[in-house]
Amino acid sequence: MRPLILISNDDGYTAKGINFLIEALRPHADIFVMAPDGPRSGGSCAITSASPLRYRKIREEEGLSIYACTGTPADCIKVALNECLTRKPDLVLGGINHGDNSAVNAHYSGTMGVCYEGAMAGFPSIAFSLDNHSSEADFTPLRPYLVDITLKVLKEGLPAFSCLNVNFPNTSEFKGVKVCRMGKSRWVKETHKCFHPTTNQPYLWLVGYRENLEPEATDTDIWALDNGYVAVTPVTLDVTDYKLLGSFSF
Amino acid sequence: MRPLILISNDDGYTAKGINFLIEALRPHADIFVMAPDGPRSGGSCAITSASPLRYRKIREEEGLSIYACTGTPADCIKVALNECLTRKPDLVLGGINHGDNSAVNAHYSGTMGVCYEGAMAGFPSIAFSLDNHSSEADFTPLRPYLVDITLKVLKEGLPAFSCLNVNFPNTSEFKGVKVCRMGKSRWVKETHKCFHPTTNQPYLWLVGYRENLEPEATDTDIWALDNGYVAVTPVTLDVTDYKLLGSFSF
Numbered sequence: 423m424r425p426l427i428l429i430s431n432d433d434g435y436t437a438k439g440i441n442f443l444i445e446a447l448r449p450h451a452d453i454f455v456m457a458p459d460g461p462r463s464g465g466s467c468a469i470t471s472a473s474p475l476r477y478r479k480i481r482e483e484e485g486l487s488i489y490a491c492t493g494t495p496a497d498c499i500k501v502a503l504n505e506c507l508t509r510k511p512d513l514v515l516g517g518i519n520h521g522d523n524s525a526v527n528a529h530y531s532g533t534m535g536v537c538y539e540g541a542m543a544g545f546p547s548i549a550f551s552l553d554n555h556s557s558e559a560d561f562t563p564l565r566p567y568l569v570d571i572t573l574k575v576l577k578e579g580l581p582a583f584s585c586l587n588v589n590f591p592n593t594s595e596f597k598g599v600k601v602c603r604m605g606k607s608r609w610v611k612e613t614h615k616c617f618h619p620t621t622n623q624p625y626l627w628l629v630g631y632r633e634n635l636e637p638e639a640t641d642t643d644i645w646a647l648d649n650g651y652v653a654v655t656p657v658t659l660d661v662t663d664y665k666l667l668g669s670f671s672f
Numbered sequence: 673m674r675p676l677i678l679i680s681n682d683d684g685y686t687a688k689g690i691n692f693l694i695e696a697l698r699p700h701a702d703i704f705v706m707a708p709d710g711p712r713s714g715g716s717c718a719i720t721s722a723s724p725l726r727y728r729k730i731r732e733e734e735g736l737s738i739y740a741c742t743g744t745p746a747d748c749i750k751v752a753l754n755e756c757l758t759r760k761p762d763l764v765l766g767g768i769n770h771g772d773n774s775a776v777n778a779h780y781s782g783t784m785g786v787c788y789e790g791a792m793a794g795f796p797s798i799a800f801s802l803d804n805h806s807s808e809a810d811f812t813p814l815r816p817y818l819v820d821i822t823l824k825v826l827k828e829g830l831p832a833f834s835c836l837n838v839n840f841p842n843t844s845e846f847k848g849v850k851v852c853r854m855g856k857s858r859w860v861k862e863t864h865k866c867f868h869p870t871t872n873q874p875y876l877w878l879v880g881y882r883e884n885l886e887p888e889a890t891d892t893d894i895w896a897l898d899n900g901y902v903a904v905t906p907v908t909l910d911v912t913d914y915k916l917l918g919s920f921s922f
Contacts, residue, residue, distance in 0.1 A: 611754070661778065672849045
């Protein structure tokens, strides 16, 4: 039987990134898509607890089903696994995100929410992101890497409670792949104030830029992206700080 | 100068839990609250990128300011730090949440989103949660523990990129504090289907229960809560899977 890949994202089912991913992987697997019905950028691993969820079929053909859901990226995976799939997926993929999800961005990323959710449910899971926010971003250079990484994980699996965060730099040619750790960084100058044209009431947009807190480090995802490499970061679901666990007492 | 504590939550500024926390800590610090204007349970570390944010003053008196914000728990911390506070907080607190945020729940928790956001901004941060979802939950037994843990962290700080996830069992008397790791668990049977009374269209609620994947382990937050202890789990912002980093190659 062909492998089954469950795909979602945080840019919505119409985004160019998810449709590129689908087409790149169709030759290799059956594909089931449950993606948000609109943009959910910054969705993290949020779930919808206070309102009901709905989903609808968008497209169905041999080896490909596409559904749209009213919920968050993580909701999409729950709905697909609990309501739709008649066999277990061999892999769960998030993306391809329009925008970088390396370093601290991973905490806010709905693409990573998909990946976390897949891993929490017990399936090998990967998040793919391109460091280009444009809705017309060119995903073509990613194809061989997407396919290779996906086929490797389909064949070898991943350890339980682990997943992969894969980020591509915004370039037409990659220097190769770096398996790297998450760089330490933070966002600064994060709000921009505007005023309503008639009421003059203030409102805020989240903005800002990311500050690299380890500019000398060469083993981080930030360094890999800045230097033209595809950054593959193994991520754990176990967020225990074991170093602090050994030294903290109460 | 008295220490300054920034507080938010995911149940909204009117919730009993956050107001209990405020009153418990007022004798010890100046308090600034920026909390969601309604429930944001399951908000994780989500941020609002596609719509503007607003906030308004609810209450201001000597040593206490309370503001309500239209955004997520993480948004609240960004807005407070970037728009409101004239000095840096000494501590960022999330909670007290109405509901358990131990184990896998931490990934979905908006209370943990507050805590992550505080830690990402560089401040010692703690999430407090009680394993009782009732809006009328009794928080009284938590008071001495809340105060002791808060004063300890105010005095000693926490390492950069680390924070604490503190969960209280639903009991009137605690056996003590366990510093423990995050238990491995997952949610199962996560959707419940209903039908609209007139259109008969289906919709889903997220439901389910949490399965402990390590029922024999005695060093987890799950064990601590099940056995009447306050569970203090050190959490890291660095989600790199270092074990897999050492063995994964591409």
